[in-house]
Amino acid sequence: MPELPEVETIKNELAPHVIGERILAVTILWDKIVRQPSANEFRRHLVGQEVTGIARRGKYLLFSLKNSEKLLVLHLKMSGSLLLATASTEPPAYTRAILWLDNGNNIFFRDPRKFGRLWLVNEPAEAFGKLGPEPFEEDFTPERLAGLLQGRKAPVKALLLDQDLIAGIGNLYADEALFAAGIYPLRPGASLTADEVRQLHQAIREVLMEGIKNKGASIVNYYRPSGDAGHAHEEFKVAHRRGENCPVCGTTLSYIKVRGRGTYFCPQCQRE
DNA sequence: CCCGGAACCTGAAGGC
DNA sequence: TGCCTTCAGGTTCCGG
Numbered sequence: 613m614p615e616l617p618e619v620e621t622i623k624n625e626l627a628p629h630v631i632g633e634r635i636l637a638v639t640i641l642w643d644k645i646v647r648q649p650s651a652n653e654f655r656r657h658l659v660g661q662e663v664t665g666i667a668r669r670g671k672y673l674l675f676s677l678k679n680s681e682k683l684l685v686l687h688l689k690m691s692g693s694l695l696l697a698t699a700s701t702e703p704p705a706y707t708r709a710i711l712w713l714d715n716g717n718n719i720f721f722r723d724p725r726k727f728g729r730l731w732l733v734n735e736p737a738e739a740f741g742k743l744g745p746e747p748f749e750e751d752f753t754p755e756r757l758a759g760l761l762q763g764r765k766a767p768v769k770a771l772l773l774d775q776d777l778i779a780g781i782g783n784l785y786a787d788e789a790l791f792a793a794g795i796y797p798l799r800p801g802a803s804l805t806a807d808e809v810r811q812l813h814q815a816i817r818e819v820l821m822e823g824i825k826n827k828g829a830s831i832v833n834y835y836r837p838s839g840d841a842g843h844a845h846e847e848f849k850v851a852h853r854r855g856e857n858c859p860v861c862g863t864t865l866s867y868i869k870v871r872g873r874g875t876y877f878c879p880q881c882q883r884e
Numbered sequence: 885c886c887c888g889g890a891a892c893c894t895g896a897a898g899g900c
Numbered sequence: 901t902g903c904c905t906t907c908a909g910g911t912t913c914c915g916g
Binding site (some may be wrong): 852 | 907908909910911
């Protein structure tokens with residue numbers, strides 16, 4: 613599913629079609645997609661509201677409304693996408709919810725695996741609790757990263773995926789960042805030197821920035837609101853490149869599982 | 885608190 | 901072809 617660069621792309625490309633538009637109707641095709649409140653209350657509160665803005669926090673999207681203090685919060689999880697369509701377009705297969713807008717730019721929330729969720733909340737924390745710093749905010753410094761890794765025995769890759777520590781990094785960009793920093797994914801968090809932490813900090817920002825520039829990575833189930841693919845995966849060095857060679861040294865890339873997640877790295881450039 | 889694994893879902897792809 | 905296993909970009913819950 614979308615990680616930070618994909619969610620950022622969706623936000624950017626959705627915004628001009630959605631901000632200032634009124635929600636004429638809400639269709640929920642699978643009730644459990646609405647996490648809070650009930651599907652009925654969710655629908656009732658949103659109908660007639662005007663969308664005034666879209667923001668991203670980590671991998672969450674937040675829609676603000678004109679005549680309500682409440683926020684519409686959304687998470688796409690593994691397989692969700694938001695597709696824009698005109699009123700005449702049929703909802704694609706696996707559409708779980710639809711927002712009908714008064715300019716005909718309806719939003720289809722498509723999600724084959726049914727992991728995605730919607731919330732209507734007074735405070736963002738009701739939807740996502742505690743989230744770590746945004747990678748591009750000023751408060752995310754190398755020192756802050758060092759503090760987050762301090763005393764942690766878990767693999768550094770697992771820590772990068774922990775949204776309580778840093779918001780927005782997912783499985784693909786974690787692999788890319790560790791490769792760019794030359795760090796073996798199973799290294800305990802606390803074992804990184806100050807220099808390695810600095811490199812990792814810079815690598816995180818670089819790979820995420822590159823991902824945004826390329827409009828996200830379309831490996832499975834990621835589409836931009838237009839239905840187009842992103843291009844970030846074409847630039848990936850190791851992520852999801854099983855059996856291929858390291859673009860730096862030519863060594864065959866390794867594949868292991870870290871906390872159940874497929875992990876790609878170069879055994880030569882990222883030594884134990 | 886920290887850590888690792890299972891659970892939540894469905895479909896596609898690969899091996900035999 | 902058919903069947904079985906593995907894999908897929910995430911989060912949450914549960915046990916140690």
